Amino acid sequence: MPSVNRFIRKRSKHLVWSSLATLLLIFSTGCLYRGEQQKTGPMISYTESVERVQQALDRFQEERGILPIFTAGEEIPRYEKFRLNLNQMKQLEYLDNIPDIAFEQGGHVYYLVIDEDTDPIVKIMDLNTVQKVNDVQRQVDFYRSKHGGHLPAQAKGEVYPGLYEVDLPLVQASQYELLSVYSGQALPYLVDQAGHVYVDYAYDIMQAIDQSGRMPEGEEDLRRWLTDRSPQVPVKSLPYRWVDGAPLARITPDQ
Numbered sequence: 001m002p003s004v005n006r007f008i009r010k011r012s013k014h015l016v017w018s019s020l021a022t023l024l025l026i027f028s029t030g031c032l033y034r035g036e037q038q039k040t041g042p043m044i045s046y047t048e049s050v051e052r053v054q055q056a057l058d059r060f061q062e063e064r065g066i067l068p069i070f071t072a073g074e075e076i077p078r079y080e081k082f083r084l085n086l087n088q089m090k091q092l093e094y095l096d097n098i099p100d101i102a103f104e105q106g107g108h109v110y111y112l113v114i115d116e117d118t119d120p121i122v123k124i125m126d127l128n129t130v131q132k133v134n135d136v137q138r139q140v141d142f143y144r145s146k147h148g149g150h151l152p153a154q155a156k157g158e159v160y161p162g163l164y165e166v167d168l169p170l171v172q173a174s175q176y177e178l179l180s181v182y183s184g185q186a187l188p189y190l191v192d193q194a195g196h197v198y199v200d201y202a203y204d205i206m207q208a209i210d211q212s213g214r215m216p217e218g219e220e221d222l223r224r225w226l227t228d229r230s231p232q233v234p235v236k237s238l239p240y241r242w243v244d245g246a247p248l249a250r251i252t253p254d255q
Helices: 002-029 043-064 086-091 127-146 202-212
Strands: 109-114 121-126 153-160 163-166 189-192 197-199 240-243 246-249
Touching: 043 086, 043 109, 043 121, 121 127, 127 189, 127 197, 153 189, 202 246
Parallel strands: none
Antiparallel strands: 109 121, 153 163, 163 189, 189 197, 240 246
16 A cells, blocks of 8 residues: 555654654753643652552452443443543542542543453543543534535645544634643644544654654554553544554544
């Protein structure tokens, strides 16, 4: 598929320039929190609360043989699916208190579980990211309704097969710039041919791979490189695989 190489080269150039920009930002500020510092605080606050909830979850499962999660349908994406019932965990005295950053306490994250069938791991889902994607989705839907279903895509065309970068000014959504919860880098929004909006995490995945000192293998979903290194999940994302030295987003039935 010759066109795939063209897509990869285009995204690789973007990743290189984005990496340089981030390095300059790090050197100029001295440090870089994961995401919007004024909203979420340093990563250490997440790590401590996630570890506390993980210990409570382990005890709950060991003693009761089930997970305290809300039921989710098959249509719910992988990194949004198994949300923890923190109120139940507190009522049954597995948690002394619910973390302040949790939605249940008026905070901006959901606590959820991944690897639920094998080794349940507690992660958090950033609701600021979810809200911004929903806002952009609303603007994209409105634009398409007024323009015969046409996509509000940037003039450069496809950035991955079947995926385009949303032209934020075109849909009057420039105010929804999205800063990564992993790097603080501004991330693009993607839109597929059906008009569904996603976040492009290729920059963060490439950064994680570069920092690891090793290369991906086989057909693995590269989002795992993010969840293995952070309490955060890549919400509103697509699967990625490694093609010609760069992450390639792809549309699959199981996202």
